[in-house]
Amino acid sequence: MLNAIALLGRYGLNRLATLGRAGVLFVAALWGRPTLRPGLSLLVRQLFNAGVLSLVIIVMSGLFVGMVLALQGYTVLVRFGAVEALGQAVSLSLVRELGPVVAALLFAGRAGSAMTAEIGLMKATEQLVAMDMIGVDAVRRVVRPRLLAGIITMPLLAQIFNAVAIGGAVLVGVKWLGVDSNAFWVNMRESLSFGEDILNGIIKSLVFGVIVSWIAVFQGYDSEPTSRGIGEATTRTVVYSSLAVLGMDFLLTAMMFGVD
Amino acid sequence: MSRTVEIVVGLFLIAGFAAFAFLAIQVSGLNPTATQGDTYTLVARFNNVAGLNQGARVTVAGVQVGRVAAIRLDPLSVRAEVEMHINDRIDYLTDDSIAAIQTSGILGEKYIAISIGGSPDILGNGDRIRETQSALVLEELVGKFLSNMVNK
Structure with missing residues (x-):
């Protein structure tokens, strides 16, 4: 009995220590003046890995999500004779919720897991230790560019997702199902405000970018340096960041659009 | 590479x-090019503005000419006072114009429709539209209809 309580306590303390390490890593990675010479080219390389390589999956899913939304919205709205509100329904749900959230989930699966695996393998093959031996700050050189790249690319990817998804909705709603194109765009414009909807969507995706890339680099950096450990860390990245994104989304939505 | x-x-x-x-x-x-530019202010008092929001459209013959800038309660007459910003180019609203609160569709949003009269006098900045028609409150209509049914 006493043993069980002690075990629980140890488990809790371990968790707390892990959270502390994550915080220390976050600060250590962003601390200090950014260097232009190696810093920028490292960042560009990571922007390529996190951003450009995620583009295909973001664009493809955006297209299909937009098409599905338009189709679903149409079948409901046609019953009330209000198909003109399709643009409004699609764009509101995309810009406020689906764009940032789905893009973040895809980003966690595509780029976050890759970050974790890469850093974990560097740790397992003792590259990080070697860097420290020759006097290179491994956190600054390896972790910082990945963290920054994730934070920068996430809002951009979410915006691309939104734009493509609205294109997909136009494709299905206007071109295929024959909703009046003018009504579609006008309704969309009337119901969306720049400050309220689009900026809040961007704030959301910025927060998600921080969460996902922070979890990804930390899980890699903190992983057990074995092949099984890296596999577990990669799984944890996807699971934790998906849960964190969805939970955070609720809090942010309550803050931004909540009834006050 | x-x-x-x-x-x-x-x-x-x-x-x-x-x-x-x-x-x-x-x-x-x-759209920076489509901002309404310079506007002037008109006010109108309504018995009931239920459902009208700030930022709602103000139209003439269905064409948008401005927006609702503010809605407040006039303490003297205890009626709703609506302040509208009208596009400067619309400088031919006569002082016998009628402002009516209408609904786009049955469940749509409320807007103000102005019908222009035939008076030679033109409304300027800060003037008041005297003739108004209040919002149609669907619940009241249904209530009246039902009480009629019961009385028969």
Whole structure:
């Protein structure tokens, strides 16, 4: 009995220590003046890995999500004779919720897991230790560019997702199902405000970018340096960041659009 | 190799910002060229403005000419006072114009429709539209209809 309580306590303390390490890593990675010479080219390389390589999956899913939304919205709205509100329904749900959230989930699966695996393998093959031996700050050189790249690319990817998804909705709603194109765009414009909807969507995706890339680099950096450990860390990245994104989304939505 | 990477990343950043600009301009209607420019203010008092929101459209013959800037309660007459910002180019609203609160569709949003009269006098900044028609409250109509049914 006493043993069980002690075990629980140890488990809790371990968790707390892990959270502390994550915080220390976050600060250590962003601390200090950014260097232009190696810093920028490292960042560009990571922007390529996190951003450009995620583009295909973001664009493809955006297209299909937009098409599905338009189709679903149409079948409901046609019953009330209000198909003109399709643009409004699609764009509101995309810009406020689906764009940032789905893009973040895809980003966690595509780029976050890759970050974790890469850093974990560097740790397992003792590259990080070697860097420290020759006097290179491994956190600054390896972790910082990945963290920054994730934070920068996430809002951009979410915006691309939104734009493509609205294109997909136009494709299905206007071109295929024959909703009046003018009504579609006008309704969309009337119901969306720049400050309220689009900026809040961007704030959301910025927060998600921080969460996902922070979890990804930390899980890699903190992983057990074995092949099984890296596999577990990669799984944890996807699971934790998906849960964190969805939970955070609720809090942010309550803050931004909540009834006050 | 590194040069190609840099160029592709540049393209990616441009695509991201282009998507943002598309959303901002095309979707939310934040169009710098389409701001209404200079406006002048008109006020009108209604018995009931239920459902009318700040920012609602003000139209003449269905064409938008302005927006509702403020809604407040006039303490003297205890009626709703609506302040409207009308586009400067619409300088031919006569002082016998009628402002009516109408609904687009049955469940749509409320807006103000102004019908222009035939008086030679033109409304200027700060003037009041005297003739008004209040919002149609669906619940009241249903209530009246039901009480009629019961009385029969």
